[in-house]
Amino acid sequence: MLELRYNPLTDEWIIVSAETQRRPVQPSQQSCPICVGGLELPEEYDLVSFENRFPALKRNPPDVEIESNIFLKKRSFGVCEVVVYTSQHDVALPGMPLKQIEKLIEMWVDRTVQLFSFDFVEYVFVFENRGKEVGASLSHPHGQIYALPFLPKRIIAKMEAFRKWYGEKNSCVICDVIAEETELKKRIVFETESFVSLVPFYARFPFEVHIYPKRHVTTLPELTVQERSELARHLKVITSKYDGLYNQEFPYMMMFFQAPIKTPDAGLFHLHVEFNPPKRDKDKIKWMASVETGTWAFINPMIPEQAAEMLRKVEVNLP
Amino acid sequence: MLLLGQDLSRFFQNVRCDDQSPFALRNLPNGFSLTYLGEERAEIEIFRCSREKSWFSKSDVLKGIVLEKDVLLGLVRFGKIRLVEETEQIVGFAEPRRGSSIIVLRGQGKFELFKKFVDTLWDFLGRVRVQTPKSVVECEVIENFPFDRANHLLMVRSEDEDLVHRFLQEGFQVALKIDDERKLSHFYDMGVRYFLLKNFDRGLCERFSDGHFVIEQGNLCESLGLAHGIVLDTENLKVEDLLLASLFNRLVVLYTKATPNMVRFMDVLGFGAMGWNRSLNPFFTKIEQSGDGLYRVQFVNEQNLPSMVFVDAHRSRIDWVEDSQRTLVHRCSKLNDDGRYFHFYVEGEDECSS
Numbered sequence: 001m002l003e004l005r006y007n008p009l010t011d012e013w014i015i016v017s018a019e020t021q022r023r024p025v026q027p028s029q030q031s032c033p034i035c036v037g038g039l040e041l042p043e044e045y046d047l048v049s050f051e052n053r054f055p056a057l058k059r060n061p062p063d064v065e066i067e068s069n070i071f072l073k074k075r076s077f078g079v080c081e082v083v084v085y086t087s088q089h090d091v092a093l094p095g096m097p098l099k100q101i102e103k104l105i106e107m108w109v110d111r112t113v114q115l116f117s118f119d120f121v122e123y124v125f126v127f128e129n130r131g132k133e134v135g136a137s138l139s140h141p142h143g144q145i146y147a148l149p150f151l152p153k154r155i156i157a158k159m160e161a162f163r164k165w166y167g168e169k170n171s172c173v174i175c176d177v178i179a180e181e182t183e184l185k186k187r188i189v190f191e192t193e194s195f196v197s198l199v200p201f202y203a204r205f206p207f208e209v210h211i212y213p214k215r216h217v218t219t220l221p222e223l224t225v226q227e228r229s230e231l232a233r234h235l236k237v238i239t240s241k242y243d244g245l246y247n248q249e250f251p252y253m254m255m256f257f258q259a260p261i262k263t264p265d266a267g268l269f270h271l272h273v274e275f276n277p278p279k280r281d282k283d284k285i286k287w288m289a290s291v292e293t294g295t296w297a298f299i300n301p302m303i304p305e306q307a308a309e310m311l312r313k314v315e316v317n318l319p
Numbered sequence: 320m321l322l323l324g325q326d327l328s329r330f331f332q333n334v335r336c337d338d339q340s341p342f343a344l345r346n347l348p349n350g351f352s353l354t355y356l357g358e359e360r361a362e363i364e365i366f367r368c369s370r371e372k373s374w375f376s377k378s379d380v381l382k383g384i385v386l387e388k389d390v391l392l393g394l395v396r397f398g399k400i401r402l403v404e405e406t407e408q409i410v411g412f413a414e415p416r417r418g419s420s421i422i423v424l425r426g427q428g429k430f431e432l433f434k435k436f437v438d439t440l441w442d443f444l445g446r447v448r449v450q451t452p453k454s455v456v457e458c459e460v461i462e463n464f465p466f467d468r469a470n471h472l473l474m475v476r477s478e479d480e481d482l483v484h485r486f487l488q489e490g491f492q493v494a495l496k497i498d499d500e501r502k503l504s505h506f507y508d509m510g511v512r513y514f515l516l517k518n519f520d521r522g523l524c525e526r527f528s529d530g531h532f533v534i535e536q537g538n539l540c541e542s543l544g545l546a547h548g549i550v551l552d553t554e555n556l557k558v559e560d561l562l563l564a565s566l567f568n569r570l571v572v573l574y575t576k577a578t579p580n581m582v583r584f585m586d587v588l589g590f591g592a593m594g595w596n597r598s599l600n601p602f603f604t605k606i607e608q609s610g611d612g613l614y615r616v617q618f619v620n621e622q623n624l625p626s627m628v629f630v631d632a633h634r635s636r637i638d639w640v641e642d643s644q645r646t647l648v649h650r651c652s653k654l655n656d657d658g659r660y661f662h663f664y665v666e667g668e669d670e671c672s673s
Contacts, residue, residue, distance in 0.1 A: 046666065047648065051659035081662075103647050107664045109623050110650055113600045117451050117470070119531075221603055221619040225644050261602040262449040264438045264569065 002056070003064045004149070006072035012153045015076060017056035034084050034140045041084070047100075047107050048084045049145065055080035057146065059118075077120035079147040081111065084140070092130070092141040092249070094240040094316075101232035108145075108256070109221045109228070115147040116261060123148045123155055123260050126220075131251025133278050133285060143254070151260050159260060162268040174270035177201075178212050187308045190237050194230045197238050199308040204292075206280035206302035207245070207311065209238050211273035218259035218269045235273075237316055242277060244314040252277040320368040320387050322421065323353070327390065330423065342421075347439060350424035355415040362399065365421060366392055366411045373409055374429060377402060380551050380564045380573065383540030384436070385411065391432040394540050395420040395440065430563070430608040437566045444544035444570065450531065452548075452572045452601060453513075454592040455494055466596065468492065472513050478502060484509060496535070503527070519546050533574060533591075539567060548572040548591055559632035562606060562614055565589055584637055587618045587628060622646050 001018045033039035040050065051059075057078025064073040085104050086096060093101065108126050115124045128143030129136040151159075165173035181187055181198055189209060190197040197211045211234050217223060223231065235254075242250035253276040259269035280286040280301055292298050320327040323342065330344065330351055341357035366385065374386040382402060383394040394400055397413035413419070422439060426432045441447055456466060457474045472494040473486060486493050487510045494513035497503050503514060504527070513531045516523075523532055524545075533548035542549045553561060553575040564573060565588035574591035582595045589601030603619040612632035620626040626641040648664040655661060 045663055047664040048661060049664075050661040053657075053659070099647070103664065103666070106623070106646050106648050107662075109646075110648075110664070111662070113603070113619060113623055114650075116602055117600050119448075119451050219603065221623055222617075222625050224625060225642065225646075262569070264441045267605060 002058060002061050002076045004074040004076050006074075008070070010153070013074070013150045015056050017076070019054040019056070032089055032138065032140050034082065034138065034142060035089050036087050040082075045084070045087055047086065047103055049081045049107060049111055050084075052080040052082050052144075057148065074149075077149040079115055079118070079121070079145070081145040081147075083107065083111070083126075083143045083145055085143070086141055089140050092239070093235055094243045096141070096236065098229075098232055098236060101235055102229055105220070105228045105232055109223075111145050112220050112258065115145065118147065120149050121147040122151050122262060124258060125152075126256040126258075128252075128254040130254070131249065133251040134253050136251075151263075155257070155260055158257065159263065159266075159269060162270070163265065166268050172216055172268065172270050174212050174272060175216055178214055186305050189241065189308055189311045190234060192230045192233060194227045195234050197234050199304045199311065201304060203300055203302075203304040203307065204298035205276045205278065206286050206300060207242065207275075207277045207307050208304075209275040209311070211235075211238065213271055217271050218266060219261060219271055220256065220258060222271070233318075237318065238275060240316040241311045241314040242275075244316060245310065246282040248282070250277055251279060320366060320390065320392070322366050322392070322423070324364070327423065331425075341415075347422070347424070347443075349426060349435065350422065350439070352423070352443065353421040355417060355419040357415065357417065359416045360414065362401070362412050362414050364410060365394060365397070365413050367408050370404060370407055370409050375402060375409055376560060378556060378560070379538045380553060380556060381560060382538055383413075384433075385409065386429055386432060389425055389427060389432075391424045391426070391436055393422045393436050393440075395422060395443075395543050396541065396545065398541060400538055400540060428608065430614075433563050433566055437570065440543060440570055447544065447570050449569050449602075450547045450572050452568060452574075452589050452591040452597060454595070454597040455574065456594070456596075470597070474515070478506075480509070483511060487511065494533075515550070516546075521545055533572075539564070539571065539573065542571050543567075544570070546571060548574050550574045550593065552576075553590070554578075557632065558630060558635050558637065559612065561585075561588065562616075562630065562632070565606070568601065584628070587616060
């Protein structure tokens, strides 16, 4: 079954996808479906983004049966893509050559431009789940893209927050945060000419990191070639620092928040990357339990400034 | 300015409409709206303003929008909007229908007021579902169809069912010119989704929810919130008016022809293409006014790189500023036997393997 169901209790759409139950969990490299010669990619490749075999959304989804006037359903239009970063099974972002990450960014840019051109797409969400702790079913370095037919709740909330700040202060909230944080320094993890990576003052997860472009841009395609190159450096540095924290592959959710460009005032949005790692210590998880899941109120057991200091101290080879 | 025979300032004073008035007043941020609740009726005078102090357009593209000093008045969903130029005044007439609205906004500058008007309409019309402008082509021989079938509409002027069926089977997105709803329904059931109509029925979008309806001729303001697109002649529009009209492309796509030297500009501004070829995604286009008659238009070019075009409306000058760099990779897409797309990204000038 593939359909969208409306939740009137929270005014949002839920994606029901029984197909994703069938997706594989990869036991070993020999059976990796996205290695060269694997089920999905029999031939050599450098980078590839392909439509998921078990998608939650489809370009041509099945019809839905209307049950009642209360229980609203819609066809689950959209696109779900698997984004394969490299043909090398064991080289994730920390160990990846910078040029490969730059090519990856260009792939994300192109996917964003193409997917936003579909009439049924309201939002393009680029992300990576790394580690079984966050539900990644394959270890080969990859991410995903969801081209959604509605604006998800948290994107609406972010857009409202940008509007509210602009309405009160006539400026962009992230632009203002950057100005303040680059003065204070205590939460900054890595900074270059065009980007700043920091543990936010308002971090929800223990080692949460945000990457902000210093220039007010709303989407990945608006980044210049130089800015894309710097973003690649930040992605490599931050993920390397994560792995260096406890000398282990550090699980995380990496999410690119781009403007909902079909909204008239999308220009208020400021592009940003969020890393939400679930670990709060070497072997301890910060679980999303009842408070977080039920009320969306987060409890962070780590002081953000301390997390920033710990990450700053992790030495990595700066590319 | 007089609105419905009364001084405009009365409405800004939060005065209620007369109980006998068929118009319902609603406050908006920086303005108000008047929505007609009566049944369809003959033409009435809507507004009267100073000819010397006003901006207005007689073209079908922007007729129905007038500015006087710091006030914009826009007519939405009225029929047969007509402007009469008297010696000292401009008088606007229109035929009200149930749901016709007059939107009045206060602000600074023509461009900012237009932007505000479009933003207001997006909300006012119920969060319009934005449509991507398409390229519409008519091709005699489909075996040599030179364009990407996914992004181009094939205009079919014949109601030959076998022909239409064949085009659909070949994977074309067929656009059909049709005026009979029974026939429309029949072709819709066959799989046609794009229709060019001379006479538009407001209920079509609800009855055929996956359909995409373009009105063959008419007025922008009359079509707002009704159809997905309208075919308009922009040939004689000044550059600044093109910029202003382009703001509406997110509400109703304006399909138009373009001369060869204007194609790229129209592509950037998000106009639908009649007989020319779109190549850009206009949702990344941003227009800002940088001075009197001066505009900066930012967009993402064919190389997926940020680019800019500067417009001097007074001199009708368009200056392009583009990054000459190339991207590291380009896309080679393949369609799998199971119907899934695979997008391979290869470096530099490498050819896509077949």
